[in-house]
Amino acid sequence: MTTVSHQFMVAAGQFGPGHVGELTQVVPFDLVDAVLKETRCVQRRLRDLPTRVGVYFLLAMCLFPEVGYRLVWQKLTAALAGAGVEVASPTAKALRDLRRRVGAAPVRRLFEVLVGPLARPTTPGVRFGPFRTVFFDGCSSITLPESDRNLDYFGPQSRGGYPMLELMTLVETGTRALIGAVFGPTSDGETAYAAACCTTWARTCWYCGTRGSTPTPSSPPWPPPVPSSWAVYALIAAPRPCPAG
Incomplete structure (x- = not known):
């Protein structure tokens, strides 16, 4: 031993x-x-x-x-x-x-x-041309205590469930370093929170998201209204299960 x-x-x-x-x-x-x-x-x-x-x-x-x-x-x-x-x-x-x-x-x-990126310019898998590649994704399954303040801000859920919080994070590819995060009521949706995450790094990043980040008629403009020379946005389709047979 x-x-x-x-x-x-x-x-x-x-x-x-x-x-x-x-x-x-x-x-x-x-x-x-x-x-x-x-x-x-x-x-x-x-x-x-x-x-x-x-x-x-x-x-x-x-x-x-x-x-x-x-x-x-x-x-x-x-x-x-x-x-x-x-x-x-x-x-x-x-x-x-x-x-x-x-x-x-x-x-x-x-x-x-x-918070912030960790990769060096020579780190593999973190850049696409002049842009730093980052990925954002959200989570809307975080439950909160059923207090009066939480109910007032986040609102009650359907069928009398606990209030829930929407979390959106922005992560550097390659290192998985967290470079941004926002949260709030689930009623605002992923697109609004993704736009808030992208604000700080809009000039230098290539953004990757999932199909769940596509806008709805009530969503804010997406991609965020910044000049096209500042950033490039890529939408990656989430994998779908193969049909039986």
């Missing part, structure tokens, strides 16, 4: 739980602190659960969406507990309050800083 040890660096004191393993190299402490300062969300007094820890807790919630607050916290601090580091043991209510204190602004700003 071979024992493999692994060394990792954590912050001191109450900031110890504020890390997400290897992903901390992508989202380092300094970056989170700078984002919190820019969005004016730094805690006014040092608590057992500082705001920086709250940001990493939110990231961990995205990694483990199927479990509750307490289990996410346990996963976030398991390595620390195994190393003998003393960590807080908050209740679910305390973690809920931490999430509310962080709010949406720091997470949105963190996304804006990290």
Whole structure:
């Protein structure tokens, strides 16, 4: 039997739980602190659960969406507990309050800083002539809690189902790097969200989509109204199952 040890660096004191393993190299402490300062969300007094820890807790919630607050916290601090580091043991209510204190602004700003293409000009499979190739696709099966605010904004679904969210992402081909994402009510449709995703990168990209992205009579203009010299749009037909026989 071979024992493999692994060394990792954590912050001191109450900031110890504020890390997400290897992903901390992508989202380092300094970056989170700078984002919190820019969005004016730094805690006014040092608590057992500082705001920086709250940001990493939110990231961990995205990694483990199927479990509750307490289990996410346990996963976030398991390595620390195994190393003998003393960590807080908050209740679910305390973690809920931490999430509310962080709010949406720091997470949105963190996304804006990290999002973007990763390929170099020489990376194979990421360019078509002078254009960077990207792909967009959407998902409309994300269910949300049936709260009054969600019902007011996203609207109730047919047959009394939970409110649902429409997500549209823009991804770099070859590297699968996320370079854009928008979401909102499912009533707006994929075409509207795809146009919003394309706005930032319209000058330099060759866009690929699926048949589901074709416009309807109520959709906004598609492709987005930009000069043809800025971008090229390709529509890729989604595969259809072969008929029996």
